[in-house]
Amino acid sequence: MISNLNTYEVVEPENVSIWFKAAPVVKFPKNGGACVKYKDKQIAVFNFTREGTWYACQNLCPHKMEMVLSRGMIGEDQGEPKVACPLHKNSFSLKTGKHLNGDLDRIATYPVKIEDGFVYIGFSE
Amino acid sequence: MKTVIVVGNGMVGYKFCEKFVAKIDQDSFKLIVFGEEPRVAYDRVHLSEYFENGDAERLSMAPREWYQEHNIELFTNERVTDIHRNSKTITTLSEKTFNYDYLVLATGSSPFVPQINGVDKDGVFVYRTIEDLEETLAYAEKIKKTVQKPKAAILGGGLLGLEAAKAVMDMGLEPHVVEFAPKLMPRQLDTRSSKVLQVKLESMGINIHLSKATNQILGNGHVIGMEFGEDDVLNVDMLVISAGIRPRDELGKSCGLKMGTRGGIVVDNKMRTSDSSIFAIGEIALYNQMIYGLVAPGYEMAGVAVDQIIGLEETTMAAEIDMSTKLKLIGVDVASFGTPFMPAEKGHSIIFENKTESLYKRINVSHDGKRLLGGILVGDAKDYNMLLQMYLNEMPLPKNPENLILGSRSGEDVSFGSAMDLPDTAVVCSCEAVSKGQICCSVKEDGNESLKAIAKATKATTGCGGCKPMVDDLVKETLKSLGKVVKESVCEHFEYSRQELYDIVKLKKIEDYDSLLDEVGKGHGCEVCKPAVASIFASIYNETANRQETIQDTNDRFLANIQRNGTYSVVPRVAAGEITPKQLLAMGRIAQKYDLYTKITGGQRIDMFGAQLHELPLIWEELIAEGFETGQAYGKSLRTVKSCVGSTWCRYGMDESVTFAIDIENRYKGIRSPHKIKGGVSGCIRECAEARNKDFGFIAVEGGWNVYICGNGGANPQHAQLLVEKVDKITATKYVDRFLMYYIQTAPPLTRTAAWLDKLEGGIDYVKDVVINDCLGIADQLDNEMQHLVDTYKCEWKEAVENPEIRARYSHFVNAEEADDTIEFVSLREQKMPKAWV
Ligand code: SRM
Ligand SMILES: Cc1cc2nc3c(=O)[nH]c(=O)nc-3n(C[C@H](O)[C@H](O)[C@H](O)COP(=O)(O)OP(=O)(O)OC[C@H]3O[C@@H](n4cnc5c(N)ncnc54)[C@H](O)[C@@H]3O)c2cc1C
Ligand code: SF4
Numbered sequence: 004m005i006s007n008l009n010t011y012e013v014v015e016p017e018n019v020s021i022w023f024k025a026a027p028v029v030k031f032p033k034n035g036g037a038c039v040k041y042k043d044k045q046i047a048v049f050n051f052t053r054e055g056t057w058y059a060c061q062n063l064c065p066h067k068m069e070m071v072l073s074r075g076m077i078g079e080d081q082g083e084p085k086v087a088c089p090l091h092k093n094s095f096s097l098k099t100g101k102h103l104n105g106d107l108d109r110i111a112t113y114p115v116k117i118e119d120g121f122v123y124i125g126f127s128e
Numbered sequence: 129m130k131t132v133i134v135v136g137n138g139m140v141g142y143k144f145c146e147k148f149v150a151k152i153d154q155d156s157f158k159l160i161v162f163g164e165e166p167r168v169a170y171d172r173v174h175l176s177e178y179f180e181n182g183d184a185e186r187l188s189m190a191p192r193e194w195y196q197e198h199n200i201e202l203f204t205n206e207r208v209t210d211i212h213r214n215s216k217t218i219t220t221l222s223e224k225t226f227n228y229d230y231l232v233l234a235t236g237s238s239p240f241v242p243q244i245n246g247v248d249k250d251g252v253f254v255y256r257t258i259e260d261l262e263e264t265l266a267y268a269e270k271i272k273k274t275v276q277k278p279k280a281a282i283l284g285g286g287l288l289g290l291e292a293a294k295a296v297m298d299m300g301l302e303p304h305v306v307e308f309a310p311k312l313m314p315r316q317l318d319t320r321s322s323k324v325l326q327v328k329l330e331s332m333g334i335n336i337h338l339s340k341a342t343n344q345i346l347g348n349g350h351v352i353g354m355e356f357g358e359d360d361v362l363n364v365d366m367l368v369i370s371a372g373i374r375p376r377d378e379l380g381k382s383c384g385l386k387m388g389t390r391g392g393i394v395v396d397n398k399m400r401t402s403d404s405s406i407f408a409i410g411e412i413a414l415y416n417q418m419i420y421g422l423v424a425p426g427y428e429m430a431g432v433a434v435d436q437i438i439g440l441e442e443t444t445m446a447a448e449i450d451m452s453t454k455l456k457l458i459g460v461d462v463a464s465f466g467t468p469f470m471p472a473e474k475g476h477s478i479i480f481e482n483k484t485e486s487l488y489k490r491i492n493v494s495h496d497g498k499r500l501l502g503g504i505l506v507g508d509a510k511d512y513n514m515l516l517q518m519y520l521n522e523m524p525l526p527k528n529p530e531n532l533i534l535g536s537r538s539g540e541d542v543s544f545g546s547a548m549d550l551p552d553t554a555v556v557c558s559c560e561a562v563s564k565g566q567i568c569c570s571v572k573e574d575g576n577e578s579l580k581a582i583a584k585a586t587k588a589t590t591g592c593g594g595c596k597p598m599v600d601d602l603v604k605e606t607l608k609s610l611g612k613v614v615k616e617s618v619c620e621h622f623e624y625s626r627q628e629l630y631d632i633v634k635l636k637k638i639e640d641y642d643s644l645l646d647e648v649g650k651g652h653g654c655e656v657c658k659p660a661v662a663s664i665f666a667s668i669y670n671e672t673a674n675r676q677e678t679i680q681d682t683n684d685r686f687l688a689n690i691q692r693n694g695t696y697s698v699v700p701r702v703a704a705g706e707i708t709p710k711q712l713l714a715m716g717r718i719a720q721k722y723d724l725y726t727k728i729t730g731g732q733r734i735d736m737f738g739a740q741l742h743e744l745p746l747i748w749e750e751l752i753a754e755g756f757e758t759g760q761a762y763g764k765s766l767r768t769v770k771s772c773v774g775s776t777w778c779r780y781g782m783d784e785s786v787t788f789a790i791d792i793e794n795r796y797k798g799i800r801s802p803h804k805i806k807g808g809v810s811g812c813i814r815e816c817a818e819a820r821n822k823d824f825g826f827i828a829v830e831g832g833w834n835v836y837i838c839g840n841g842g843a844n845p846q847h848a849q850l851l852v853e854k855v856d857k858i859t860a861t862k863y864v865d866r867f868l869m870y871y872i873q874t875a876p877p878l879t880r881t882a883a884w885l886d887k888l889e890g891g892i893d894y895v896k897d898v899v900i901n902d903c904l905g906i907a908d909q910l911d912n913e914m915q916h917l918v919d920t921y922k923c924e925w926k927e928a929v930e931n932p933e934i935r936a937r938y939s940h941f942v943n944a945e946e947a948d949d950t951i952e953f954v955s956l957r958e959q960k961m962p963k964a965w966v
């Protein structure tokens with residue numbers, strides 16, 4: 004299968020039509036990420052425990068098109084939550100998907116909600 | 129509202145835009161830019177870096193959004209084809225027409241391609257744009273597949289030609305530089321320095337052919353060689369032409385602007401062409417009857433044109449333009465400044481030459497001995513910035529000017545003062561024309577107290593970067609003069625150096641990252657401080673990377689090196705490279721079972737590549753069952769202790785190097801440090817184990833072991849320095865224990881031992897004082913701390929496979945058992961490799 008950037012498009016909270024029940028909260032490391040499979044998509048989900056927030060974005064790094072972002076380190080840059088790609092440390096805002104240390108394409112972000120100890124990711128299809 | 133059109137979106141065209149928008153309010157001028165290249169302006173000076181990281185975006189001067197944000201209308205991939213001076217309009221290749229009030233020509237230059245028979249053959253390239261590079265690279269890849277040991281020639285042995293030579297060498301081709309003149313870099317170097325450079329380059333594998341006039345380029349369709357004279361032929365598979373530049377003045381010519389006899393558009397000191405509404409800047413402009421092929425004068429021209437257009441007419445171009453240069457070639461320093469070759473009637477030269485060390489230094493001094501007029505440095509150009517400043521600012525010379533290149537001998541006056549002695553007007557960053565005064569003022573008055581802040585505020589260091597060390601000194605010295613402590617803080621989350629954090633963790637007995645951040649840091653951390661702190665916890669408590677896995681760098685988090693396609697490599701420890709046939713068979717069986725690519729590493733062990741995340745625990749379980757342990761190839765920790773066979777087999781061996789290397793590797797295995805550490809043990813001074821290339825090394829000599837520390841290979845090779853001579857193994861080990869522990873506690877993050885020693889006040893003598901003479905009274909403590917690390921070692925892979933919770937991390941998806949189906953391999957010489965990146 005060829006992974007294609009076009010597979011991933013930002014989903015805004017108001018456009019969510021499906022809340023996909025991904026996995027129990029405990030499966031995600033504190034202040035770290037894990038990868039969720041949804042149909043033919045790979046979604047990186049981050050449990051930003053220090054902020055008390057969850058984020059989701061495409062697992063595909065737009066730099067060299069590798070499925071690795073979920074294994075990246077998360078952190079914050081002047082208040083902006085971010086993930087640094089494990090391969091070459093390009094970092095992306097977890098809020099907006101914007102590339103913070105260069106001008107690669109924005110990555111797609113997805114809404115996340117937690118209910119009854121489960122992580123749900125919002126999709127529009 | 130007036131319209132300014134800029135033709136050319138190269139380095140100087142961009143700089144014009146940057147300076148323009150900083151000075152105007154957006155209602156009075158409209159800026160439109162045309163660039164022929166498909167990309168937005170990028171840093172051509174660092175073009176060669178594109179090979180190293182393959183990352184074109186990183187070279188761009190500013191992202192496309194920057195132009196939008198500043199209301200600049202930018203057309204890339206759009207060549208301007210005509211200028212109609214009567215109607216003050218231009219037209220483009222796609223036949224669009226635009227009006228201008230002012231026109232700025234920044235069309236740069238193109239490589240000069242001499243009319244040699246056959247230059248149009250396939251495989252002949254130039255070196256100026258990213259596209260040139262990509263085409264060259266693609267061709268190189270192609271010929272590497274069909275030709276054994278392919279060769280590439282570079283026509284031209286000037287500055288750019290040598291850079292191109294390095295680039296083709298990095299592409300994996302055998303480089304041959306062909307120069308018409310009898311010496312390399314004829315414009316910058318004298319004959320002797322050129323010879324020194326030549327010998328050095330040849331030792332690096334670059335072949336040099338001087339005094340060669342190329343008659344024709346041979347080949348049927350594609351290049352196969354170059355012919356110089358009868359029977360004088362060089363067979364090559366590719367050719368890169370770097371024979372000078374020609375201004376791209378076709379627009380100026382066709383619209384009737386005044387041109388130079390050998391090309392270029394004539395400008396006055398206001399950068400005006402013969403038409404007062406048209407300016408020319410950068411490599412297209414002929415100023416003082418010269419084309420300046422450097423960015424610094426181009427940037428200055430951009431500034432002048434901006435001021436002229438907005439009405440600040442007193443800004444004009446300096447009458448004399450400095451052409452000093454420092455070459456970026458990795459591995460050899462070359463610099464030339466002022467008047468490099470000087471006739472004897474103008475002054476005298478002081479020359480120092482040492483061919484065995486590839487060193488040449490020349491300074492030219494006025495007859496009265498008071499002024500520096502120019503000079504040449506080959507092999508060591510660390511004093512270039514200071515010398516250039518002395519020359520530019522006409523600073524008085526010391527009584528014995530030879531000290532400037534030889535250093536102070538026998539306690540005479542020290543050759544240089546500090547950067548602080550420069551006059552305030554001294555231009556420290558010539559690319560951005562930033563003076564010493566501006567930098568110090570920015571530190572003092574605007575509170576820009578780091579190199580990064582200064583770069584942002586003044587743009588100093590953002591051009592060629594050559595002034596970085598000097599700007600760094602200025603920032604630090606200014607801070608000191610204000611009575612401020614110079615902080616080397618780890619990142620925005622901790623205002624402490626690594627050493628301070630080390631002490632804090634130890635004294636406050638802090639055990640996890642979050643508590644440390646809560647107690648002494650701020651915010652939520654990042655990819656810089658997390659691994660740095662992880663390393664501190666490991667050094668103090670000897671905890672493995674498994675406990676706080678999300679603060680580890682990627683490789684540590686999964687105890688394996690991540691590879692191109694997101695798979696991992698597996699490297700078991702093979703202490704000193706000694707391995708039994710049984711172990712070899714076991715490793716072979718396991719690699720075959722999991723279909724791993726195997727290779728002998730440069731560290732005398734075996735690397736198995738291509739394991740998917742979920743396979744790692746399975747593979748390690750089998751390896752551990754066969755008696756292997758983790759080799760920590762992923763960690764900032766001990767890698768290998770390289771060894772030669774030594775006296776057990778070798779007829780010259782003075783002692784048993786293998787035994788010593790195995791003991792030492794097992795002693796230090798698992799220890800985490802600021803950067804990786806490597807060791808070597810050689811059985812005699814022939815040094816087959818390259819011990820002096822390592823962070824610590826032992827060499828057997830008559831009467832004991834010589835101990836060397838702080839060497840490394842890599843990008844900046846440095847030989848290790850002698851710590852102590854002829855000691856027994858126990859003493860040797862004790863001193864290295866102390867040295868390593870002291871390094872672990874005091875080095876900044878990601879600093880190898882050599883770089884640490886460079887910065888350490890007192891250098892090697894001070895280290896000797898600490899570890900041998902115990903001048904700090906901490907030797908016992910260092911001994912105990914090292915012994916603690918040695919005693920508490922455990923194999924972290926064993927821990928990982930045996931602990932179900934840790935083992936569960938090794939799965940690509942949290943919600944599915946399956947593997948990542950996007951990973952693709954292709955075959956390679958009966959093994960496999962990742963599918964190439966596009
Ligand atoms: C596998 C190997 C190349 C090989 O096929 O032979 C290798 C592979 C890598 N080296 Fe190396 N180096 C390997 C021997 C070397 C050597 C030779 C040696 O050790 O004798 C050197 C020069 C000696 C030295 O370090 O002083 C070397 C100097 C580097 C450097 C530059 C270090 C420096 O201080 O300048 C890096 C980059 C870094 O560490 O920041 C690096 C980084 C890397 C990384 C880890 C890059 C990365 O992060 O992915 C590569 C990992 C590949 C992998 O996953 O295994 N590698 N690397 C060698 C593994 C040795 C081992 O058994 O552990
Ligand atoms: C490999 C390499 C290394 C170098 N190293 C150094 C160094 O270390 N130090 C140093 O000072 N200098 C160095 N230089 C030189 C430096 O890059 C140039 O001096 C600088 O780029 C000149 O800038 P410019 O804007 O005048 O020209 P360019 O950067 O060439 O830009 C001109 C642009 O105009 C475009 N153009 C031309 N005609 C038209 C048209 N009709 N319509 C639209 N667009 C047009 C071109 O496509 C080009 O993009 C190096 C150059 C190279 C190639
Ligand atoms: S193995 Fe080392 S030298 Fe080779 S490509 Fe990787 S980092 Fe570079």
Ligand code: FES
Binds near residue numbers: 067069089090093
């Ligand atoms: S693949 Fe993500 S930064 Fe290179």
